Amino acid sequence: MTDPAKRRQKFLVVVDDTPEARVALRYATRRARNVHCGVVLLRVVEPVDFNQWAGVAEIMRQEAHEAAETLLQQLAEQVNAESGLLPEVAIREGSTREELLKLVEEDGGIRMLVLAAAPGGAPGPLVTALAGQMSGDLSFPITVVPGTLTDEQIERIA
Numbered sequence: 001m002t003d004p005a006k007r008r009q010k011f012l013v014v015v016d017d018t019p020e021a022r023v024a025l026r027y028a029t030r031r032a033r034n035v036h037c038g039v040v041l042l043r044v045v046e047p048v049d050f051n052q053w054a055g056v057a058e059i060m061r062q063e064a065h066e067a068a069e070t071l072l073q074q075l076a077e078q079v080n081a082e083s084g085l086l087p088e089v090a091i092r093e094g095s096t097r098e099e100l101l102k103l104v105e106e107d108g109g110i111r112m113l114v115l116a117a118a119p120g121g122a123p124g125p126l127v128t129a130l131a132g133q134m135s136g137d138l139s140f141p142i143t144v145v146p147g148t149l150t151d152e153q154i155e156r157i158a
Helices: 019-035 054-083 096-106 125-131 151-157
Strands: 010-014 038-045 088-093 110-117 142-146
Touching (some): 010 019, 010 096, 019 054, 019 142, 019 151, 038 054, 054 088, 096 125
Parallel strands (some): 010 038, 010 110, 110 142
């Protein structure tokens, strides 16, 4: 068994369809490159509940997983092109908060969670939950970057 202290340290980014998720990914990628860490991309697919039409539910589930795989592959290629890093990818099904905590528990190398706040309003539900009620459930820092950062700004601070 690998000693947890010797595992490669990684930054975790939750990938969704928001523009600010791309900002979090750019920040995490550049920061990981600069401090010689890895990156983990997590995409959580919401479960489909069509009890009456199981066949339709299964098709919808497969399509959601295929879309997640395509997105993560594109983002992994982008991360590699920009930084030379080969990120790990994870697709989970369920509640984002619960699946995030499960992944963190399973992967002892995760050392930081990077999220981006949506511009012009209240933070999203994940930022709110993790920075508030769930902050004590993690054993590493949560970095919340402004979702409006430009590439140049990210380069300067990462």
